Amino acid sequence: MFCTLERPMDQRVWLVLPFVFAAAVFGLMGAAGLLTGAWATVPLSSVVSGAGVAVAAAVSGGVRWRRAWSRTWLRWPYLGAVLVLGVAVGAVEVPALAATVVGVPVLVGLVFRLVVQNDESRQTAGCR
Numbered sequence: 001m002f003c004t005l006e007r008p009m010d011q012r013v014w015l016v017l018p019f020v021f022a023a024a025v026f027g028l029m030g031a032a033g034l035l036t037g038a039w040a041t042v043p044l045s046s047v048v049s050g051a052g053v054a055v056a057a058a059v060s061g062g063v064r065w066r067r068a069w070s071r072t073w074l075r076w077p078y079l080g081a082v083l084v085l086g087v088a089v090g091a092v093e094v095p096a097l098a099a100t101v102v103g104v105p106v107l108v109g110l111v112f113r114l115v116v117q118n119d120e121s122r123q124t125a126g127c128r
Contacts, residue, residue, distance in 0.1 A: 008064035017059070018052035018082050024110055025051070026094070027103015033096040041093040049086020053079050 025048045033039040057079055065071045 009059060009062050011063055011066060011070075014056060014060065014063045015078070017056045018049070018079075018086075020106055020110065021052035021055050022048050022086070023103045024107040025103070026099045027105075027107050029103075030094075030096040030099030031104055034100055040096055042096050042099040044086075044089050044092045044094060046087045046090035049090070050083060053083045053086070056082070 026042055026044070029042045033042060060075050060079075063071075063075075065074075
């Protein structure tokens with residue numbers, strides 16, 4: 001049986017979601033580069049930034065917006081600005097070690113939060 005999240009997402013969490021997603025992916029890319037020795041730098045890809053924006057857009061329906069107008073007038077311009085920023089920094093090279101040091105703890109934190117949130121949701125909803 002699948003359970004849905006009963007609590008809406010906080011607006012501040014939603015605002016950092018594209019950056020946290022991108023940091024986690026870049027951390028994985030940096031770790032892969034260090035483990036294989038294939039590259040020493042990780043390019044900040046606009047594709048990864050776009051995926052972070054897509055994730056934020058997908059979950060934006062479950063955000064607890066503080067004002068009704070912010071649902072339209074904050075959500076879409078913010079996502080557009082983050083996408084433009086991701087395209088603008090798309091060719092910047094970051095050392096793989098730096099990407100790993102920043103991104104892997106972010107990824108571990110995301111997985112931990114997902115497990116804790118999933119466990120809390122199951123307990124409150126009576127899911128199995």
